[in-house]
Amino acid sequence: MRSSKRSRLALSVLLYAIMGLLTVILLFPFCYMISKSLMTSSEVIQPVPLFFPSVPQFSNYLELFSTGRYLSGFLNTLLIVVCNMIFVPLSASLIAFSFAKLQWRGRGFMFAIMLGTMMLPGAVTQVPLYSLYFTFGWIDTLYPFIIPNLFGGGAVYIFLLTQFMRGIPRDMDSAAKIDGASALRRFLSICLPLCKAVLVYVVVNVFLAYWGDYFGPLMYMHSSEAPKTFALVLFENSTEGDAAMDRANIRMAGGVFMSVFPALLFAIFQKQLIDGVMVGSVKG
C-alpha cells in the first residue's frame, strides 16, 4: 500500500515535470515575441540575437500606434470585426431557425446545399469573387469583409446553431405556436435566449476569424491606397520590410498586440469554445 502511494507520488511528480517542460517549450515563442517587442532598435539588430532587452522599452507600443498605418489598420479591423460579430450570429441563427424549427418544402435540399458549401475549397471562389467585387466596385474597400457575411457568414456557424436548436424540446415551441405566436416571435423570445452558449461560441470565433485574417485583405485590398487591416499592415511590413530589420521590435509589438486578444478570449471562454468544437465534431 505504501509503495503504491509512493509510486503514485513519483508518477505525478514526473507528469508535472513533463508538463512544465512542455509549457516552457510551447510558450517560448510567445515569450520571445514579447521580449523582442520591448527591445530597442539597436538591440534587435545585434549579430548575436538577445534573449532579453536590457531595459524594457514600453514606448515601442506607443510608437506602434504613432505610425498612422497601424492605427488606421486597427480601426479598419475593428470596424470589420464589430460588424461581423453582430451580423453573423444574427443572420446565422435566423437561418438555423428555419432549418431546425420550421416546416417547409425544400428544407432538406437547402440544408444539403449548405453542407456542400462547407466542402467547397475557398480557392475556387476566390478568383471569381475578385471579379465580382471588382464589378461591384468593392475592391480596395471594406465591403468584401462585411456584406457577404450578412448572409449567414458561413455554413459552419449555421450548422452548429441548427444542431443546437434541434435539441431544444419541441413542446416549448408548440406551446407558443398554439398560443398564436408568430415564427419571428418564437425565434426571438424562445429560441435565441436558449442558444446563448452557442452564440457565444459563434461570436468569439467570428472575432478570431476576422481579427487574424490577412489573406482575404491581401486579395481584396491589394493596392497601396486601399484601406488596410491591422493583419495586412503587419503582413506587408514583415514581408516587404526585410531590409529594415531595425523595425523588428515594432513589428513584434504589433504581433503581441494582435495575439493578446485571441489569447484572452480563449482563456475566458474556453468552456464554450471547447463545447462548441464538440458539437461540431461529435454530432457531425
Next chain:
Amino acid sequence: MKTFFKNFNARKFFRDNYTGWLFNLPLTVGIVVFTLIPVLFSLIYSFMWRYNGFTFEAWGVHNYALMFTADWGEVSRTFLNTVIYSVVSIPLSLVTSYFLALLVNTSLKGVKVFRVLFYLPVTIPAVVSGLLWKDMFGQTYGIFNRILGLVGIAPFPFFAEAGTSMVSVFIMNLWTVGGGMILWLSAFKNIDKQYYEAVQIEGGGRLAGFWYITIPMSTPMIFYNVIMSTIGTLQYNGPLTYAPNGGRGWDNSLYMYAVKIYQEAIESGMIGYGSALAWCFLIVIGMITVVLFATSKWVFYGEEA
C-alpha cells in the same frame, strides 16, 4: 413527379412554405450570389485564354493545356509540395496531439491551467506566427540557432535552404499541437466511463481500454477532422507569411498550390489561368473527399447507427 406538377398550386405552396423560405432567404441569396455564381463564372473563365478580367483572346482548353505542358514543372511541384505537406502534417498532428491529450487527461491539480497554456500558441494569428517564426528561424540572426549554439549544435538552415524548408514547417507546426489536444479531450469526455469499467471486468488493462474503447469511440471525431483538415490543409497558404522568395521558399521548396493560384490570378492578373488551376484543384479535392467517405467503414457511430 408528374402528379406533383399536376397538383402544384403556386398559391398553396407559397402559403404553406413562405415563412420557412423567408427565414432562409439570407442563405439562399448568399449561396447564389457568393458561391454558385462565382463557381459557375470560375468554370467559364477557365475556358477563356489569356483572360485578365477585361479582355481575352480565345475560347477553349488552352488554360488547361498550359497547366500540363509549359507550366507543368511548376504545377507538379506545387502539387507535390501540397500533397507531401498534407500527408505528413495531418497524421503527425493527430498522433502528437493524442499523446498531449493523454498527458492532460488526468485529475492532477492545476492540470486545467496546463491545458490553457498548451493551447495558447494556437491562438496566435497566422500572420503573427509567420512573422515570428521567420524571425526565430533566421539562419544567422535567429534565436533558435543561438540556442542550438549554446548547447553546441551546428546552426540549422531552416528556411534558408531548400532541403530543410519543409522539415522546418513540420517543426513549426508542433507548436500548435494544442488544437488537436482540445479535440481529443472532448472526444474522451464523451466516452461513457462504463465502457472502461466493462473492459476492466473482462480483465483488460489500460492498453485494451485504449484500443477497444477510446479509438473506436473517437472515430467519428477523427473522421470529421480528417475530412475537414484535409480540405483545409490542401489549401494551405501559410508560407506566404514566412517563406523567402515571396512565399515560394528557396528552389520552390515551399511553393503550395493555393499560393500558386493566388499568385497567378491576383498578382499576375491571369484570371483565366488561375480559374483553371482552381477547377483542377476542386476536382482533386472532390475525389479525395469521395475516397475518404467511401473508405469510412472504420467509423463507428454507436449502436443505433
